[in-house]
Amino acid sequence: MDMVFQLLFQGIGIGSVYALVALGFVLIFRATNVVNFAQGEFSMVAAFLMVIFSVDLEWPYWISFLLSLGGMAIYGALFNLGVYFPLRHRTYLPVIISTIGASILVSNSTLALYGPQPQVLQPLLDFPGFNIGTVYLDAQYLLIIGLTVVLVAFQYWFFEHTLLGKKLQATSQDKEMASLLGIPVATMIMLTFVYSAMIGGLAGILVAPILFVSIHMGGTIALKAFAATIIGGFGDVAGAIIGGLALGVIETFGAAYVSVPYKDGFAFLVLVAFLVFRPQGIFGERVAEKA
């Protein structure tokens, strides 16, 4: 039984990372109607910024952390201006290709700068963790879960209880009508990219001490987050969170009880099952088309 709790804890921890990245996916998808294939690179770039600030420059950890998040805000803004904005009046296809191009450009630029060897990042907290009974609670996982809860609560409050949140929702639902009401649509989309890059970056920084920091980490995280988004339903914020957590738990249990080498396979098995049997996801679309 302790084993089950231990795995559940770890599954929810890693699932929180998927949930954060999936949240970024959903927000950009709802604002632009396009899946951002460079979403995983948000996490990768943030982890490398962390390496630059805290390892290469040897600046204090928390300052590096804040600088990296600030850097991601700027990265999100530049990403919007360079990848989405020039193509905003086109159909979804050129935009998708543009995001794929950005993904290739960013990961290969990082490869050119840092080479293929993975970088190591120390955990954010000094103490390693503690036991409750025989269940070991790793501090980094606790931090990930705690920050995810705080962010999700903040986001709920922001979208449901502020006027700016409502304007962002309106923009994602009908851009032309939003502009007719005087809502600054370009600014709303800019904010979405900045926020999405920041939470994707946060996920990358949090997961970096558990995984290695490499140019491939973005791709792996993005694929899992994409699967989480399909499982949860693409239009829904709650779906992204539940999907991410579910995926983390499933692959952790799969690795423990079935097969470690096939750990990543379980995520995609679940993805395929959902695509076949429930393509709209657990929650489906919140807004149905009226006949």
Place this chain on the structure above:
Amino acid sequence: MPLIELKDVSVRYGEIEALRGVSLSVEAGEVVTLLGGNGAGKSTTLRAISGLTKPASGEILYEGKSLTGLGPEEIVRMGIAHVPEGRRVFPGLTAHENIMLGASNRSGISKEQIDQEADAMFDLFSDIRPFQHVLGWTLSGGQQQMVAVARGLMAKPKLLLLDEPSLGFAPVIVSKVFDIIKEIRRRGTTVLLVEQNARMGLSVADRGYVLETGRLVVTGKPDELWNNEDVRAAYLGGHARAAAKA
């Protein structure tokens, strides 16, 4: 000086010329209706005024100032609210939230004030008061139309552009919509109303224009237009009587 004036405005959608040299004007305090059949260019005229569509040539003046080169976000901040065809209520927001967002063009007002003003809208639109916390997509077409008009009024516009507010509704809803237009008029807001339902449009208007395939053909007071046999026959659906007379 008219509140809004179109001077020789032409609009093209690719090869198609949707408006060909249209000139019209609306004075402050007037209700003016724009009549005509499908594809006559009525909605295009409104889209050109609110900045959704850029004219290929000609000029649009609002309070004497040119709107050329301005986008919809800037134009609504100047006091022109456009309630487009198809209502365009945000499906995932409640009726109350939809109405609150109508004030997005006004700067320097608090959320509390917007909230109160939105509450006050339900005095004018009492039919939708019970549904104010219901998501937009679940409302009926008539309820959505009320929300769309209320949202337009939240902009505190000097000029309200209404595109086919009666389209597709049962007569009882249509008469409610027009009661509201009369009330808007009584409060002193200038209205440019696009209608296919000529009888309803002329019943609330001071003047009317008739468009045909992108061109203005006739203008006049409601009774002049209503009694003009050619107009009735050609544009206002009076075929039977015109034919009988002939």
